[in-house]
Amino acid sequence: MDDVELSEMDEMADDQPIAEPEAPNGFLAFDLSAPLMRAIVELGYRTPTPIQEATISLLLSGRDVIGQAQTGTGKTAAYGIPILERIDTSIRKPQALVLAPTRELAIQVAKALEAMARFRHLGIVPVYGGQSYERQLQAFRSGAHVVVGTPGRMLDHLRRGTLDLSAVRFAVLDEADEMLDMGFIDDVEAILSCMPGAPAARNQAPIVKLPEGLPPVQIALFSATMPAPIVRLSTRFMRNPEHISVTPSQAMVPQITQVAYDLGGMEKGEALGRILDVEAPGPTIVFCATRRAVDDIAERLHGRGYRTAGLHGDMAQAERERVMRRFRDGAVEVMVATDVAARGLDVAGVTHVINFDLPWDPEVYVHRIGRTGRAGREGEAITLVTPRDGRAMRQIEMALRAKIIRKRPPTLGDVAIKRRAAAQVTVATAIAAGNLGPYEGLVAELSEQFDAAAIAAAALRLWDTARTAGRDGSTLGSILVSAAVEAERLEAQAREAPARAARAAEGGRSVARI
The missing domain is CATH 3.40.50.300 (P-loop containing nucleotide triphosphate hydrolases)
Known part of the structure; x- marks a missing residue:
């Protein structure tokens, strides 16, 4: 996937719904603020999923949570709603970090949080490799309340001193087992060790030194599986976490x-x-x-x-x-x-x-x-x-x-077959409908000079050209011609395939002899 520009993410977050659905009574039970509730309503959320039902209240109360749930169960909103509800807009510093294994997931999560936070006017910033540091620094300076990113780029910012953790109160590990599989577990531990109230990282000097007395960060860890390294990580950094396990229903x-x-x-x-x-x-x-x-x-x-x-x-x-x-x-x-x-x-x-x-x-x-x-x-x-x-x-x-x-x-051959069949149905329907009198006389006159098949073909061509006038010019005739060219090219490739394979094999033997 190409990098998604922040401007595009902004425009997605600003999209408005077709019509405001009825208030989702299930979410009213969480006693959320009016701006966040309005966004939830307009996004079409009505009934919390099982992971949302089990998690949102716990996170709102300040508990650490381990959510064992696969992607597709609604976990982004499960942690996103409590984060966005508890952000203090008067503090223009990062207050929540979300770690994701890939830039694609980081972008997706950032977009989802943007949509939920639209009426709270919060700064949601994605950070990942391949995007310029200057762009990310500008976003930080503009007021980033939530930073969503990959472990590698998040750690780079910490080492550069460009990411301020002094106001961070909430951290999320999204798809922790994926981060483990991709070799990011040491980076994740290094990042968590920089959080307020966290134990120091093992076998390395502190990357960030924060003021004494800051309240410990609240952590939510989501993972489809719980391999031993993830269990050890949760034991080291989380405080009496509530363990919730949810599997998606077919x-x-x-x-x-x-x-x-x-x-x-x-x-x-x-x-x-x-x-x-x-x-x-x-x-x-x-x-x-x-x-x-x-x-x-x-x-x-x-x-x-x-x-x-x-x-x-x-x-x-x-x-x-x-x-x-x-x-x-x-x-x-x-x-x-x-x-x-x-x-x-x-x-x-x-x-x-x-x-x-x-x-x-x-x-x-x-x-x-x-x-x-x-x-x-x-x-x-x-x-x-x-x-x-x-x-x-x-x-x-x-x-x-x-x-x-x-x-x-x-x-193109498939398209040509479909277009040809559609043209046959159109002509057959017109014949069955009758009322062709005004045209039959003209056809009789033309038949004195031209073959009947040629007259019919010309009429079809005129109809097809008029039907596609002002468009891309993909008439049935042009598609049939293009399909024939494509078929010839594919046949030529098929004929040449054995010779290419033989040349490749000979080349391999030559390299082996050298």
């Missing part, structure tokens, strides 16, 4: 067909267009990560001949409601949306949900695909998977305890 996953298209090197926009051409779906929602992606994909699909509309936070409330009405009425076939803008969205009859951008949090994946397959109807969830998305897909499958069907994207 009932959380809608009973719909789930398909992942492995794109390889294919461009995502082209793959999406081909999939829609071949699937010929009913009402469809395409999820993108940013507003810019929403606008771009909506425009590209319109150019391909689909009635599309975008849905994101830059749009006025009246415009969003108009888009929703058009989608419900069938005037819009494909709605392209961001996650937050689509919160609370409930449209009957959605046949397909497509993840143009793969979410790194399986909980978000579940929210997305739950918009199809409702009320006993069949539904299909499609995900576009790039080579960089492999780990995220494995996490989703593990969290859902389901194997997602894997496919290759359609070829």
